[in-house]
Amino acid sequence: xxxxxxxxxxxxxxxxxxxxxxxxxxxxxxxxxxxxxxxxxxxxxxxxxxxxxxxxxxxxxxxxxxxxxxxxxxxxxxxxxxxxxxxxxxxxxxxxxxxxxxxxxxxxxxxxxxxxxxxxxxxxxxxxxxxxxxxxxxxxxxxxxxxxxxxxxxxxxxxxxxxxxxxxxxxxxxxxxxxxxxxxxxxxxxxxxxxxxxxxxxxxxxxxxxxxxxxxxxxxxxxxxxxxxxxxxxxxxxxxxxxxxxxxxxxxxxxxxxxxxxxxxxxxxxxxxxxxxxxxxxxxxxxxxxxxxxxxxxxxxxxxxxxxxxxxxxxxxxxxxxxxxxxxxxxxxxxxxxxxxxxxxxxxxxxxxxxxxxxxxxxxxxxxxxxxxxxxxxxxxxxxxxxxxxxxxxxxxxxxxxxxxxxxxxxxxxxxxxxxxxxxxxxxxxxxxxxxxxxxxxxxxxxxxxxxxxxxxxxxxxxxxxxxxxxxxxx
Amino acid sequence: xxxxxxxxxxxxxxxxxxxxxxxxxxxxxxxxxxxxxxxxxxxxxxxxxxxxxxxxxxxxxxxxxxxxxxxxxxxxxxxxxxxxxxxxxxxxxxxxxxxxxxxxxxxxxxxxxxxxxxxxxxxxxxxxxxxxxxxxxxxxxxxxxxxxxxxxxxxxxxxxxxxxxxxx
Numbered sequence: 001x002x003x004x005x006x007x008x009x010x011x012x013x014x015x016x017x018x019x020x021x022x023x024x025x026x027x028x029x030x031x032x033x034x035x036x037x038x039x040x041x042x043x044x045x046x047x048x049x050x051x052x053x054x055x056x057x058x059x060x061x062x063x064x065x066x067x068x069x070x071x072x073x074x075x076x077x078x079x080x081x082x083x084x085x086x087x088x089x090x091x092x093x094x095x096x097x098x099x100x101x102x103x104x105x106x107x108x109x110x111x112x113x114x115x116x117x118x119x120x121x122x123x124x125x126x127x128x129x130x131x132x133x134x135x136x137x138x139x140x141x142x143x144x145x146x147x148x149x150x151x152x153x154x155x156x157x158x159x160x161x162x163x164x165x166x167x168x169x170x171x172x173x174x175x176x177x178x179x180x181x182x183x184x185x186x187x188x189x190x191x192x193x194x195x196x197x198x199x200x201x202x203x204x205x206x207x208x209x210x211x212x213x214x215x216x217x218x219x220x221x222x223x224x225x226x227x228x229x230x231x232x233x234x235x236x237x238x239x240x241x242x243x244x245x246x247x248x249x250x251x252x253x254x255x256x257x258x259x260x261x262x263x264x265x266x267x268x269x270x271x272x273x274x275x276x277x278x279x280x281x282x283x284x285x286x287x288x289x290x291x292x293x294x295x296x297x298x299x300x301x302x303x304x305x306x307x308x309x310x311x312x313x314x315x316x317x318x319x320x321x322x323x324x325x326x327x328x329x330x331x332x333x334x335x336x337x338x339x340x341x342x343x344x345x346x347x348x349x350x351x352x353x354x355x356x357x358x359x360x361x362x363x364x365x366x367x368x369x370x371x372x373x374x375x376x377x378x379x380x381x382x383x384x385x386x387x388x389x390x391x392x393x394x395x396x397x398x399x400x401x402x403x404x405x406x407x408x409x410x411x412x413x414x415x416x417x418x419x420x421x422x423x424x425x426x427x428x429x430x431x432x433x434x435x436x437x438x439x440x441x442x443x444x445x446x447x448x449x450x451x452x453x454x455x456x457x458x459x460x461x462x463x464x465x466x467x468x469x470x471x472x473x474x475x
Numbered sequence: 476x477x478x479x480x481x482x483x484x485x486x487x488x489x490x491x492x493x494x495x496x497x498x499x500x501x502x503x504x505x506x507x508x509x510x511x512x513x514x515x516x517x518x519x520x521x522x523x524x525x526x527x528x529x530x531x532x533x534x535x536x537x538x539x540x541x542x543x544x545x546x547x548x549x550x551x552x553x554x555x556x557x558x559x560x561x562x563x564x565x566x567x568x569x570x571x572x573x574x575x576x577x578x579x580x581x582x583x584x585x586x587x588x589x590x591x592x593x594x595x596x597x598x599x600x601x602x603x604x605x606x607x608x609x610x611x612x613x614x615x616x617x618x619x620x621x622x623x624x625x626x627x628x629x630x631x632x633x634x635x636x637x638x639x640x641x642x643x
Contacts, residue, residue, distance in 0.1 A: 335593060
């Protein structure tokens, strides 16, 4: 090796070696810069920014205006247009040929076509004409305005109470007094009342525009809660003053997701809770009021239609007992950056199991879903048995009255039909297929089947005494 | 290359040229190494890197994803007697720092990419660490429950006492 070669060797390898180091260093610098920017972004998220873009006051009805200040919540709210099924609930977009009277190009699936026994159950009532799976909040006003039920009967303005943003309409009609406005709107025909409202349920129906805290704006719920609390010995209960924040996270939903009826000629919307909110309490209340929704076409029984008693059913379940509110599962917290917001895309918890259930239940999504569906399948199967039992009783009454209209067992059988039907409908119309209170739901269905059974016995042996007292409801 | 076309230069001239070149390359490399270590160092400082060497529970909530758990811990029964590391890091200096390094890597990766399950879940390995830490302080009782068994599955403390550290 010459002197030259010796000194050359390090000189030949050095630049390559150094270049590799340089490249690595450059890569590390890029990585460090990337991390720095990312950390900065994450830290920035923590700032919890709120930008007040517009003034919102008690007369701001348009949710798009509220949405300028609360874009994340508004974005979720808009997404209630989604149609997605779960195993037993949820709507599916069915194509439909628009017509002059009904311009909708999609509707939800018809429940009457899925189960024709419903037509027998509601024979003679508008529900036997058109009854579909409910769609998301965004459709509430449109679907109510355009249902075929509107064409077979004249509906009162009362119906608007829960199908539109009514707060401002009530306030304006009542000159600031929402109860007065409520009374006025109730008495209008539906088509007239419809002109006073524009939006489906909106921000203002649940939120105080100044503090954004929750508030109840539906007079029927305020009155219903007062009546229910009075039955427990609590006088002058005012839901807006006396309820806790966590209770309000249920009550704002309970404003509408309840059983109700239209009282007297004024068509006042009343929640039948003066005796309590369990199915037998409500049954007793209706019996005492001698109230009927319609006279059954096939059997002449004085029948009742139960409507979505989610609030009542949930109250009997373990989640209510544990202080879990509607919003905890149906509007679970969503993390947006470092912000925690309530999901305003109100929907089935089965569509967001991780956020709705896993916050408390540390099991896999698959297992949670399986548990829910096993409860629902059990309820659904029992509901089918109860439906068969009811249809069988209706058929028996029909057969016997055709032969002998004065059969001594008929009045009792008709009352038992009323009862079996209301109990069954209480579970059928309730939108959780039993999940809100599993054992309560199967208890109600079991009793419904028993009333149908007793009704059939009394038609065979008029001397049979049922285990409930028979109440005569006038034609 | 020039060896063939140009008159061979003297060894001294060639050495001088290559020395100039290598000085330039070394200068560039050092510059880059400097930038990398400077940026890295500042990032470490900005991300409060040294806080992770301590037992201070606020360090765990440096990233806002842990805020809810930190808030929960402040209201929990163990608030007065245990900080995050008492339950979530193994005892022993080396294993503790090794665990912190492994978790630190996973957490930073998840939080940077945003690719993680929400609500966040504890991994099996980390759950075992916590189970062991329960037994470490509550030896008298856990010894009676566990008996001769040393497995962490048949009797799990956190299955029933899930809320002692933080409710959420």
